[in-house]
Amino acid sequence: MGLLRTIIRGKRQSNTQAPKVSKHQDPKPLSTDLDKNVADLQSLLTLSPELITRRLLIKSTGERATLMYLDSLSDKMAINNDVLRPLMHYTVETDEPLIEHIVTVGCIKQATDLAQVELAVLEGCSVLFVEDKATAELFYTHGWPQRAIEDPQMEASLKGAHQGFVETDCQNIALVRRYIQNRELKIKETRVGRRGMTRISILYLADVVNPEVLQELSDRIDRIDTDAILSSGELEEFIEDNPYSPFPQFTTTERPDSVASQILQGRLAIVIDKSPEVLIGPANFAMFFQSIDDYSVRWQVSTFIRILRFMAFFITIFLPAFYIAATTYNFEVIPLRLLLSIGQSRAVVPFPPILEALIMELTLEMLKEAGIRLPSPIGQTVGIVGAIVIGQATVQAGFVSNIMVIVVSLTGLASFIIPNNDMSAAIRLIRFPMMMIAFFYGLLGVGIGMLVLLGHLIALESLGTPYFSPFSPVRFADWKDSFLRLPIWKMNMRPLSTRAVQSRKQAPKRGE
């Protein structure tokens, strides 16, 4: 694994030395000629039929002006009532009537450069060119189609909030700010992508977060040079530490309460415009086995469930491999009575255990994939087909053994109780090489596979912090919130694995 990493690291460094391309076009100042400015912008945005050009006279000053905006991205009510009506009908009693004094839009900015104007228009601003002025007024009159805030689909919660992120980053940030109303909650905004110009905001607590980690993250984001970032998954692939690992190195969530909780731990949240998933880093292995509901149920219950999830991790990866190893090499490890019943059910199966296991595990994966993509009324029938076809017919036909069906159902079930989808997918994938090595070497192979897996997890890093913390390096203080979930009033410090500079988060006493 070390070799693997050096190779990967080398690759990453050569990537960073690649010549950096400026993200913005060459500056092109606006002219004082109104018609030239309008023509310039129109020539930049050719074949955009929704570009509206509205010529008008400003009543207060009597100047000629032109308002331009993209019809599809703008709030027409705001333009009609707050921009056009004041400009054309109202007069202001001041010596020097400025546009700001007339227009009743909240955010107004000036631009002197055509590229800035172009970007603003493409984002949904309306732009006002005024006669004989080399600056353009940008009115924030955005209004694009968007979804209402709904219950998170992927991360349902029993007791937690029922608001999930949507595709608009400012709304998502608003949702997080509602949880952390503190001046230290800072937002570092950059844009990524030459064509997409996706706005990416890093949310963090300035007095808590480790500046090195923050710097590392923003450096990595700055290095990205691509067309567009369309989703959180794409960004994740560009900025993760080990791109060849099957394990996710950032957690994704669509829950604002999870994000708030992680920011308070000293982690960074990356809000990506147009993506309803927020990335959180630095991540560690234990985080993927936690759910926000863990903190709202009794701590004993939640500890039990967490241990269950870790057991599920091992079951998913090792149970099919163990079955193969035990039936092809090391049947001595099976208790005798069970061995006899396995022997009886195996005797009717014409395939070796590896083939039997592969058939069933692949069928399970296909069923799962079919269920996801199908609309839910049809999706339910897939479950019935699966239950009947896999559960009964294959066994009756002597295709696979009863025990194999139990093994497959158990691995399927175990992989589904892992709260994070990326982690669940990763371990479902790892079980296949594990099955192969079990077929070649028996339990010895499973042992080797386990060691390789462990070695890889220990070597892995997320934003330069150890991924397998708090298990390796061992940090007992962090174990309070790992596979255990001790009472909240026992967790007085922020986790060491986030490398937070302010570690105490609460007074060591309980409100009694």
Next chain:
Amino acid sequence: MTRFYRIALAVLALLLLPGCYDQMNLEDASISLMIGLDMDADNNLVISSQSPVFYKEAREKTESITVKSNSIRASRNKFDSILTGITTGGKLQTVLIGKRLLEQQNWFSLLDLYYRVPKLTETPRIVVVDGEVKDIFEFKPADKPRLSLHIRKLIDTAHMTNNTVVTHLQEFRRQMKDKGMTASLTYLKKEQNDVVVTGTALLNKRGKLMEHFSIMESTMFLVMQRQNPRGASLILNLDEPQEDQAVPDDQRGIRNEISFDIVNFKKKVKTAYSNGKFRFDVGLKMSVIITSIQSDNKEFAKQSQIQFQEKIQANLERQFDSIVERCQKKAIDPFGFGRYARAYQYKAWKPVQDEWGQTFANADVRMHIKVNIKNYGVTDLYSPLDGQ
């Protein structure tokens, strides 16, 4: 990146190199669950094996096979040439040893294989069969599970109720190797329609069957060895010769019998050596709960606690003395007194360690039994009848 792929490819190729030479699918194996070693009338070694059959078509779910062979390893080849599967011993449950084989010098070297090969197991119970081993392998009980499972279960449950010892291969090796003790094995007999545990077989250092304990004696032996003394249930016959009895002794159907469970138990052995003789003072302290008192004489049941304690003590002492004495006569020491001698009287032990059996035969073993009746039970049959 080509380097990475090249290494990955090389690793994959290397992984395939060793192949799957020791691969054996479960259904291809003939899993030997019970093996029997015996001598036939012409002094040939006879080895039997029993293994489960998984195939649906087969009417019998167990296959038994008996071959003449010089060793267990050689017998495997003969098994393989007859059975469907490849014979493996990894799940062996029981090793049955015929009584005739015990007459052979160094017969236990046959078992050497089980200690050397790591894939074989150390936990099969080793059992002495009173009679021919072949009879057991040919036995097909209709009302029992697979015979090999049944026998293993039979021995284990018999041990739980303190009717016999359980000696697995590892323990047997220890008992044979330890100079301070001799081996004791489960003793089994094939009767008309059953396989019956008849007690404990006692071997000497050369593996020869010297003596055997009945089921009751086995219980006392286990108590003395402190194997599971808690919960051991003993039944004593406290008949005394009575002069004035109305019914002659040989016509009495109801005997004076008392039974009790041992709830607490302490054993202390004092080891001394003087005048070329070892002396062991064995102190056994036990707390008991009376579970039943039966008698045809009402007065017998009405005795005081002290009287009962004394009677039980005296009776137990007599019985313990008798089993020790019997072993001493045969110069065997299944109790492991030699280990006390080695621990406490090493100087005296050292010159005699190789003939400990003989030395033990001359040793002076004294049992000191102390019984404390903790509980007479909730109520009994006798007290309410008093008034009538």
